[in-house]
Amino acid sequence: MRIYADNAATTKISAAARSAMLEAMEYYGNPSSLHSEGQKAAELLADARARIAKLLNADVKEITFTSGGSEADNQALLSAARLGEKKGKKHIISTAFEHHAVLHSLSRLEKEGFEVTLLPIPADGIVTAEQVKNAIREDTCLVSVMYANNEIGTVQPIAEIGAICREKGVLFHTDAVQAAGHLAIDVQAENIDLLSLSAHKFHGPKGVGVLYARKGIRLTNLIEGGAQERARRAGTENLPAILGMAAAFEEACGRIQNNDALAALRDRLIQGLAEIPHSLLNGDPQKRLPGNVHFCFEGIEGESLLLLLDDRGIAASSGSACTSGSLDPSHVLLALGRPHEIAHGSLRLTLCHENTAEEVEKIIQAVTEVVAYLRNMSPVWRTLQQTQEFIIK
Amino acid sequence: MALYSEKVMDHFRNPRNVGVLEDANGVGEVGNAKCGDIMKIYLKIENDVIVDVKFETFGCGSAIASSSMATELIKGKPLAEALQLTNKAVAEALDGLPPHKMHCSVLAEEAIKAAIKDYYDQNGIEYDHSQFPDCAHCEGCHL
Numbered sequence: 001m002r003i004y005a006d007n008a009a010t011t012k013i014s015a016a017a018r019s020a021m022l023e024a025m026e027y028y029g030n031p032s033s034l035h036s037e038g039q040k041a042a043e044l045l046a047d048a049r050a051r052i053a054k055l056l057n058a059d060v061k062e063i064t065f066t067s068g069g070s071e072a073d074n075q076a077l078l079s080a081a082r083l084g085e086k087k088g089k090k091h092i093i094s095t096a097f098e099h100h101a102v103l104h105s106l107s108r109l110e111k112e113g114f115e116v117t118l119l120p121i122p123a124d125g126i127v128t129a130e131q132v133k134n135a136i137r138e139d140t141c142l143v144s145v146m147y148a149n150n151e152i153g154t155v156q157p158i159a160e161i162g163a164i165c166r167e168k169g170v171l172f173h174t175d176a177v178q179a180a181g182h183l184a185i186d187v188q189a190e191n192i193d194l195l196s197l198s199a200h201k202f203h204g205p206k207g208v209g210v211l212y213a214r215k216g217i218r219l220t221n222l223i224e225g226g227a228q229e230r231a232r233r234a235g236t237e238n239l240p241a242i243l244g245m246a247a248a249f250e251e252a253c254g255r256i257q258n259n260d261a262l263a264a265l266r267d268r269l270i271q272g273l274a275e276i277p278h279s280l281l282n283g284d285p286q287k288r289l290p291g292n293v294h295f296c297f298e299g300i301e302g303e304s305l306l307l308l309l310d311d312r313g314i315a316a317s318s319g320s321a322c323t324s325g326s327l328d329p330s331h332v333l334l335a336l337g338r339p340h341e342i343a344h345g346s347l348r349l350t351l352c353h354e355n356t357a358e359e360v361e362k363i364i365q366a367v368t369e370v371v372a373y374l375r376n377m378s379p380v381w382r383t384l385q386q387t388q389e390f391i392i393k
Numbered sequence: 394m395a396l397y398s399e400k401v402m403d404h405f406r407n408p409r410n411v412g413v414l415e416d417a418n419g420v421g422e423v424g425n426a427k428c429g430d431i432m433k434i435y436l437k438i439e440n441d442v443i444v445d446v447k448f449e450t451f452g453c454g455s456a457i458a459s460s461s462m463a464t465e466l467i468k469g470k471p472l473a474e475a476l477q478l479t480n481k482a483v484a485e486a487l488d489g490l491p492p493h494k495m496h497c498s499v500l501a502e503e504a505i506k507a508a509i510k511d512y513y514d515q516n517g518i519e520y521d522h523s524q525f526p527d528c529a530h531c532e533g534c535h536l
Contacts, residue, residue, distance in 0.1 A: 301429055303453035307405065329429070341426035377411050377457070379433040379449040380426050 003314045003359045007201075007291055008150055008178060008350035013244070014203035020247035021205060024240040031237055032228065041239055048246035055253045056195070056212060057186040064211045064219065064229045065242050069177035071222065072196030072211035073101035075233075076173045077144060079213070079220040080194065081109050083171070084141020093135045094144040095119045095127050096335035097151075101196075102144055102175055103331075119145075121335040125154035125283035133164050142171045147179035147195075151332040151348060152283035153292025155183065162191030171217070177201055177209075181252030182259075182289055187212055199241070203352075204248030208241035255353055262290040265351055265360050269293045272364030276371055278384075278392045282336060282346070291351035296338060298392045299381030300345045300374040308370045314363055317348045341380070342391055397454060398488035404458035409465050414447040418515065421507025424500050430456045432504040434464070438512050441472050448504070455487075455494040462486050463501035472509055476524060478502060 004012065024044065029037030031045045046060070053060045066072045077092075084090060094106055096118045106116045119131045132143055143165050148155045158174055165172035173194035176185060180195075181202025187195060194217065198209040211233075213219055225234025270281055270293055278298040297305070302318030309316050329343035349363060375381040384390055397405070414435035424431040430452035437445040446468050448460040463483050467475040480498035484490045490498055506525050513520045 299451065301452050301456075304405070304457060307402075307454045311406065339427075340429075344426070344429040377408065377449055378451040379422060379431050380451040382413075382449065 001313065003355070003362060005349040005351055005355065005359075005363060006315045006317050007352040008153070008289075008348065009317055010200045010206065011203045011352060012354070013200075013205060014248050014251055016251050017199075017204050017244040017248035021240040021244035024243040027239065031239065032226065041237075044243060045237055045239060048242050051246045052210060052249055055185075055249055057188050058212050059215060061230070062187075062212050062215055064213065064232050065237060066196075066209045066211050066233060067207055068200070068209040069099075069175065069196050069198030070101040072198070072209050073099065073173075073175050073177075074105050075211050075219060075222050076194040076196055076213070077102065077105040077109065077142070078222065079218065080142035080144075080171045080173060081112075081114060082220045083218060087141070089139045089141035090114045091117070091137050091140045092142045092144065093117045093119065093132060093140060095121065095146070097121050097125075097149055097332040098144065098146055099150055099175055099177065102146070106144075115139075121337075123337065124287070125149060125152050125336055126287055127156055129157050129160035129164055132161050133168075136164070136168050136170055140168075140170050142173060144173040144175070147174045147176035147185070148183065148289050148292075149283070149332060150178050151330060152294045152336065153178070153289040153350070154283040155179070155287050155289065158192065159190040165193075166191040178289060181249055182256070182291070184253070184256050187214070193217060199245035199248055202248055202252035204245040204252075205241045208238055208245050210245075258353065259290040262351060262353055265355060265357060266291055266293055268357070269349060269351070269360050269363060272360070273367055276368055278390050279371075280342075280392045282333065282338070289350075291355075293349040293351070295347050296333070296342045296392065297345045297347065297371050298342060298390055299378050299384055300371060302344060302346050304374050305345070305347055305367075305370055308373070309366055312366045312370070314366055317350070318346050339391060396491060397458070400462075400486075400488040401455060401458040401490065404461040404487065405454045408448075408457055408461040410447050410461065410468065411449070412447045413449065414445055417447070419508040419510075419512025421504050421509070421511055423503045423507055424452070426451060429453065430497065430500055432456065432460050432500050434460070434504040434508040436505075436508045436512060438472065438509075443467050443470055443472065443475055452497065452500075453494070455490050455497040456500065458487055459483055459490070459497040459501040460504070463498075463505055467505060472512075475505060476509060478505060 027041045029041040031042035049060050049063050053063045117135050119127050171193045175196050177198045180197035193214045195212040200206040219232045223234045280296045282294040306318050333343035417435035419436035422433040433449045435447045446464045450457050450460045480502040483498040483501050510525045
């Protein structure tokens with residue numbers, strides 16, 4: 001039996017989402033068509049939009065369907081930048097450990113003449129509202145802080161940051177790709193102006209997401225064409241994916257009340273892995289996503305660990321360079337202040353409601369054994385044992 | 394297609410000649426933990442022949458497989474032959490490596506050369522210094 005513990009990468013599609021998608025395929029009409037087939041599709045589309053809006057405490061007019069989290073992040077940042085530019089405001093605040101969909105969009109804006117401040121990441125993996133407040137300037141047009149980090153799972157003080165941005169009159173975007181469907185989100189109470197989410201992170205289909213934009217915020221199109229999505233995103237709507245997302249989102253939000261049970265599995269996993277000598281949990285132990293466990297193990301390299309865990313039937317992730325085709329370690333761990341040699345030995349295990357206590361015990365045993373095996377063939381580990389100059393005590 | 398060939402996975406899962414050689418008379422270590430790869434090769438050389446070899450590696454799957462394959466390719470071979478081993482030969486013997494992992498085979502070649510150089514140095518044996526270029530495996534690393 002395989003154990004899937006890489007739910008931050010993507011999730012298994014839920015039965016409800018799958019059946020909603022299959023059903024939607026029967027309604028092949030184009031929602032923009034005036035005939036009955038088209039109008040039936042338009043009705044379903046409006047229904048999905050209303051259900052998703054309600055779960056975020058947003059209005060239907062504030063929901064734009066996109067191809068996923070990356071598109072939503074790109075459009076949010078570009079739109080806020082264009083609005084700022086008009087007022088002569090060309091300063092953007094974000095954090096050093098954002099997803100590349102945000103970081104690369106910011107680099108692009110920098111090339112256009114925007115100035116970007118990336119807030120440093122404190123040791124617990126949580127930026128403070130104070131940091132944001134101190135960085136806001138007269139010419140700041142946007143603050144973009146992720147809801148929860150995709151590697152180490154730490155949850156950011158979104159409501160506090162939202163309140164500060166609202167007070168200062170600065171737009172606030174949050175990349176909620178890892179949080180949506182896992183934590184309760186209320187865009188009004190949290191003063192969120194722009195929010196991105198992606199369906200496949202909460203057991204919905206791939207290739208579909210949402211950009212929430214508060215009423216009155218003019219979006220800049222990334223895709224030009226027809227007047228779909230109130231002329232904010234051209235292209236015939238992917239109705240099956242959108243209906244699958246709505247079904248999955250409802251289900252996932254309904255499970256948030258059971259987060260304690262998932263967090264208990266997480267805490268047991270953290271406790272078990274912390275017993276491995278010279279191991280270190282990354283990020284605050286409690287203020288993190290209920291399924292996220294992220295460790296560094298000194299003296300070994302992450303990819304070998306992943307491949308051997310895979311051999312033992314466990315799907316995990318490292319965040320380490322080797323898997324991504326680059327040799328550089330994770331920018332998130334470097335932002336957290338982990339030295340390169342430690343950042344290479346990382347392991348991310350992300351659980352969901354389908355994982356069991358028995359699976360967690362199997363993971364603990366497998367990781368413990370594989371780490372010991374790899375250390376036994378590591379010249380770095382041998383040297384550390386002789387010198388006792390461990391970085392992780 | 395999988396990331397690695399069956400051969401790479403075989404050498405990664407069942408590495409040959411892994412460990413420490415207590416009576417080694419040539420030891421070479423190359424790489425850098427910051428880059429994510431360190432290889433250490435232990436050689437026992439008698440009458441210009443590599444009679445035994447062991448390795449220790451900190452690194453990814455292809456780094457471990459490259460070390461394992463390289464030790465197999467030089468075990469029992471005369472030094473002159475071991476010095477001819479190229480990273481390409483290591484990669485080919487593994488049925489290829491992904492382009493961004495080729496540096497692992499370079500490390501294996503360099504680790505063997507470093508161990509042979511160590512043997513020469515320790516035993517006061519004259520050799521052609523141009524056979525041992527400086528470590529240049531880090532071109533893929535952006536530190």
